[in-house]
Amino acid sequence: MTETPTRGPRVGLFATCLMNVFRPNVGFSAVKLLEDAGCTVEVPAAQTCCGQPGYNSGDYDAARALARQVIETFEHYDYIVGPSGSCMATIRHDYPVLFQDDPQWLPRAQALSVKSWELLSFLADVLDATQSDAHYDGTATYHDSCSGLRGLGIKGQPRALLGEVDGLKLKEMEDSEVCCGFGGTFCVKYPEISEKMVDDKVRNILATGADTVVGGDLGCLMNIAGRLKRINAPVKVFHTAEVLAGLADGPGLAGAVKGSD
Amino acid sequence: MEIRSKEFKERSVFAIHDASLQQALGKARGGFVGKRAQQAAELPEFEQLREEAKNTKNEILANLDHYLERYEQAVVAAGGHVHWARDAEEARNIILDICKRVDAKTITKGKSMVSEEIGLNEALIEHGMEVVETDLGEYIIQLAHEPPSHIIAPAVHKTKDQVSDLFEAAHGGPRKTEVADLVNEARQVLRDKYFRADVGITGGNFLVAETGSSIIVTNEGNGDLTQTLAKVHIVTSGIERVVPTLDDATLFLRLLARSATGQETETYTTISTGPRHADDLDGPQEYHVVLVDNGRSKMLGGRFRDMLRCIRCGACMNHCPVYGAVGGHAYGWVYPGPMGSVLTPLIKGLDAAYDLPNACTLNGRCASVCPVKIPLPDLLRELRHMQHQQDITPVMQKRALNLWRFAATRPKLYHALEQVAARVLSGISRKGRIRRLPLASAWTDSRDLPAPAGRTFLELWQGKRGQK
Numbered sequence: 001m002t003e004t005p006t007r008g009p010r011v012g013l014f015a016t017c018l019m020n021v022f023r024p025n026v027g028f029s030a031v032k033l034l035e036d037a038g039c040t041v042e043v044p045a046a047q048t049c050c051g052q053p054g055y056n057s058g059d060y061d062a063a064r065a066l067a068r069q070v071i072e073t074f075e076h077y078d079y080i081v082g083p084s085g086s087c088m089a090t091i092r093h094d095y096p097v098l099f100q101d102d103p104q105w106l107p108r109a110q111a112l113s114v115k116s117w118e119l120l121s122f123l124a125d126v127l128d129a130t131q132s133d134a135h136y137d138g139t140a141t142y143h144d145s146c147s148g149l150r151g152l153g154i155k156g157q158p159r160a161l162l163g164e165v166d167g168l169k170l171k172e173m174e175d176s177e178v179c180c181g182f183g184g185t186f187c188v189k190y191p192e193i194s195e196k197m198v199d200d201k202v203r204n205i206l207a208t209g210a211d212t213v214v215g216g217d218l219g220c221l222m223n224i225a226g227r228l229k230r231i232n233a234p235v236k237v238f239h240t241a242e243v244l245a246g247l248a249d250g251p252g253l254a255g256a257v258k259g260s261d
Numbered sequence: 262m263e264i265r266s267k268e269f270k271e272r273s274v275f276a277i278h279d280a281s282l283q284q285a286l287g288k289a290r291g292g293f294v295g296k297r298a299q300q301a302a303e304l305p306e307f308e309q310l311r312e313e314a315k316n317t318k319n320e321i322l323a324n325l326d327h328y329l330e331r332y333e334q335a336v337v338a339a340g341g342h343v344h345w346a347r348d349a350e351e352a353r354n355i356i357l358d359i360c361k362r363v364d365a366k367t368i369t370k371g372k373s374m375v376s377e378e379i380g381l382n383e384a385l386i387e388h389g390m391e392v393v394e395t396d397l398g399e400y401i402i403q404l405a406h407e408p409p410s411h412i413i414a415p416a417v418h419k420t421k422d423q424v425s426d427l428f429e430a431a432h433g434g435p436r437k438t439e440v441a442d443l444v445n446e447a448r449q450v451l452r453d454k455y456f457r458a459d460v461g462i463t464g465g466n467f468l469v470a471e472t473g474s475s476i477i478v479t480n481e482g483n484g485d486l487t488q489t490l491a492k493v494h495i496v497t498s499g500i501e502r503v504v505p506t507l508d509d510a511t512l513f514l515r516l517l518a519r520s521a522t523g524q525e526t527e528t529y530t531t532i533s534t535g536p537r538h539a540d541d542l543d544g545p546q547e548y549h550v551v552l553v554d555n556g557r558s559k560m561l562g563g564r565f566r567d568m569l570r571c572i573r574c575g576a577c578m579n580h581c582p583v584y585g586a587v588g589g590h591a592y593g594w595v596y597p598g599p600m601g602s603v604l605t606p607l608i609k610g611l612d613a614a615y616d617l618p619n620a621c622t623l624n625g626r627c628a629s630v631c632p633v634k635i636p637l638p639d640l641l642r643e644l645r646h647m648q649h650q651q652d653i654t655p656v657m658q659k660r661a662l663n664l665w666r667f668a669a670t671r672p673k674l675y676h677a678l679e680q681v682a683a684r685v686l687s688g689i690s691r692k693g694r695i696r697r698l699p700l701a702s703a704w705t706d707s708r709d710l711p712a713p714a715g716r717t718f719l720e721l722w723q724g725k726r727g728q729k
C-alpha cells in the first residue's frame with residue numbers, strides 16, 4: 001500500500017462504535033474509497049464514541065464530555081469523515097447546539113461541524129465523485145436511514161454512485177424513507193414496537209424481489225439484517241461503502257453468504 | 262379524561278396484537294400520507310408557505326398578549342363575550358355556568374380537542390345534560406364510549422364493520438354496510454338534535470384578532486349547524502390560536518387542509534363573528550369564547566414555545582411510524598403521536614407520561630411534514646433531558662449511561678471492552694449470527710444479532726498500518 005501524504009485532503013476517519021465492533025469491513029471500505037479519491041486517511045487511536053447515546057437519552061453532560069474528546073481528537077484534520085449518517089449528523093448538527101452557551105468550546109464545535117461529513121455525501125458533494133469501478137452481481141434496494149436522509153440530505157448521492165456499480169441493479173422499495181425501528185436504545189426499550197416497524201420494513205424489502213439491501217448506517221442495517229435472518233429470508237445486507245469499494249464479496253451482515261441460507 | 266399514559270408500554274403491545282386496529286391503521290396511513298404528498302407537490306410554494314407560517318406564528322407568540330387583547334376587544338365590539346380559563350377546571354366551570362344559566366338540556370358539539378383536553382363532556386353529562394357529538398368520527402366514538410385516537414380523525418381506529426355494529430346497536434338496525442348508508446343514518450339521527458339544541462359548542466381553528474371572529478373547518482358541515490341552530494354558541498380554544506388578520510388566517514388555512522387530509526381546502530370553512538345581528542337570518546342569541554390556558558403560558562416562557570405554533574393538523578401522527586404501529590389510544594390521553602408526546606408531559610406533568618418522549622426513534626419524519634416546522638424530535642429530546650435532570654429516568658438506565666460515559670471517555674479501556682465484546686460475540690455465534698443472548702433478549706426475541714468478525718476495526722487497522 002502506497003501512502004501519498006502530500007496529496008489530497010487529510011481526512012480523519014471516524015470509526016463508529018458499531019463499525020468498530022461489528023463490521024470492520026465497512027471501515028476498510030471507507031478507507032479504500034477515500035484513498036482512491038485522493039485523500040490521505042488517518043484513524044486516530046484516541047477516538048471512541050460521538051456521544052449520541054448520551055445526547056438522545058437526555059444526558060447532555062455525558063454527550064458534551066464525548067463531544068470534547070472528538071473535537072480534540074479530530075480538529076486538526078482537514079475533514080472528519082465517517083460511514084454513518086447518524087454519528088456524523090450528531091457531530092455536524094448537535095455539537096454546536098450542545099455548546100451554544102459555552103464561549104470556549106462553541107467555536108471549536110462549529111469549526112469541526114463544518115468539516116464533518118458522512119462518507120457518501122463527502123465523496124459526492126465534496127470530492128465530486130461520480131464513478132465507481134466496483135462490480136456487484138445482484139439486485140439491491142436502498143434503505144434511507146433517517147439521520148442521513150433528513151439530517152444531512154443524503155438521498156441521491158448513494159443511489160447515483162451505486163448506479164455506477166457494474167452488474168448492480170437498483171430497485172426502490174415502498175416507503176424507503178420510513179424508519180426501520182432501530183432508533184438506538186429505542187429498539188431495546190420498546191422491542192415490540194421496534195419489531196412491528198422492522199417487520200413493515202422487511203415486508204417492503206421482500207416485495208421488491210431484491211437479493212440485497214444496502215444502506216448507510218450500521219444500526220439500521222443490523223436491525224434489518226437481524227430480522228431478515230430471523231424469518232429466514234435469503235436477502236443479503238451490506239453497507240453502501242462495502243458495495244462501492246468492491247468489498248461486498250464476503251458474507252453480508254448476520255452471515256448470509258451469497259447463495260447460502 | 263383520566264390520563265393513562267403510564268400504561269403506554271402495555272397498551273402499545275396490546276395495540277400491536279389488535280387485528281382490527283391494525284387493519285384500520287394501515288388503511289388510514291396510506292390515504293393521509295399519499296394525499297398530503299400529492300398536495301405538497303402540486304403547490305410550488307408549499308415549502309415557502311411553511312416557512313412563512315412558522316415566522317408568522319413566532320411573531321404572534323412573541324406578542325401574544327397584544328393580539329389576545331385586540332381579539333377580546335373585537336369580540337366584545339361584535340356583541341360576544343370572552344372568558345379566560347387558567348386551567349381545565351376553570352374552563353369547565355365557565356361553560357357549565359353558561360349552560361345552567363340558559364337551562365340547557367341538549368348540547369350539540371362540533372369537534373374540539375380543547376373540550377377533550379378539559380374533560381368537558383363528562384362534566385356536562387354529570388350535570389344531567391345530553392351531549393351530542395355531531396362530527397361523524399366523534400359521534401362514532403361517543404357511541405363506543407371511547408376517547409378519540411387521532412386529532413382530526415377521532416375514529417380512525419375503527420373499521421367499517423365495527424361502525425356498522427355500533428350503529429345497529431344504537432339506532433336499532435337494519436344493519437348498514439355501505440359507507441354512504443352509514444353516513445346517511447348518522448345524519449338523520451343528528452338532524453333532529455340540532456334543532457333541539459340549547460347550546461352548541463365548537464372548537465376554534467383560528468381566532469382572528471382584527472375582526473373578533475372564530476373560524477372552524479369541517480368536511481361535514483356539522484360545525485355550521487351546531488353553531489347556528491343552537492340558542493347559545495360557545496367556542497372553546499387554546500390561547501395560542503389567535504392570528505392577527507383574516508389574511509393571516511388564509512395562510513394557515515392553505516396549509517391546514519393540505520397537511521391534515523391532503524385536500525386543497527376543507528369542504529366547509531365557517532367564520533363566526535358575534536351572535537346573531539338584527540339583520541341576520543339565523544344565528545345564536547349569545548356568542549361566547551372560552552380561552553383556555555392550561556399550561557400554555559408556561560410553555561410560552563420556556564424552551565417549548567415552538568410547540569405553541571401547532572395548528573392541530575395531525576400530519577405528524579400520520580407520518581409517525583410509532584403512531585402507525587400502535588395507534589392513538591396507546592398514548593393514554595387526549596393528544597397522541599409526536600405532538601401529543603410533547604404536549605402531554607407539558608400539560609399533565611413529566612412523570613405522568615414518562616414513556617411518551619422516549620417511545621420515539623427521533624427519525625424526524627414528523628418535523629419534515631409539520632406545516633409550522635415544529636422541531637418535534639428536538640423537543641422530545643429536551644423532555645428526556647428534563648426527565649434526566651429531575652431524576653425521573655429509570656435507575657438502571659442512568660447507571661448504564663454512567664458506565665458508558667466512564668468507559669467512553671477512556672479510549673484504551675473502551676477499546677479493550679470493544680475487543681472483548683467482538684471476541685465473545687463472535688465466539689458464541691453460529692453462521693454469522695447469534696440467535697439468543699440472555700442479556701440482550703429485547704433484541705434477540707425478535708431478531709438475530711449479526712455477529713462480529715472477532716477483531717475490531719481499530720485492532721486490525723493498527724496491525725495493518727501501525728500506530729498512528
Ligand code: SF4
Pocket residue numbers: 520570571572573574575576577578600627630631632633634635
Ligand atoms: S405538531 Fe405540526 S404536524 Fe403535528 S399537529 Fe401540530 S402543526 Fe400538525
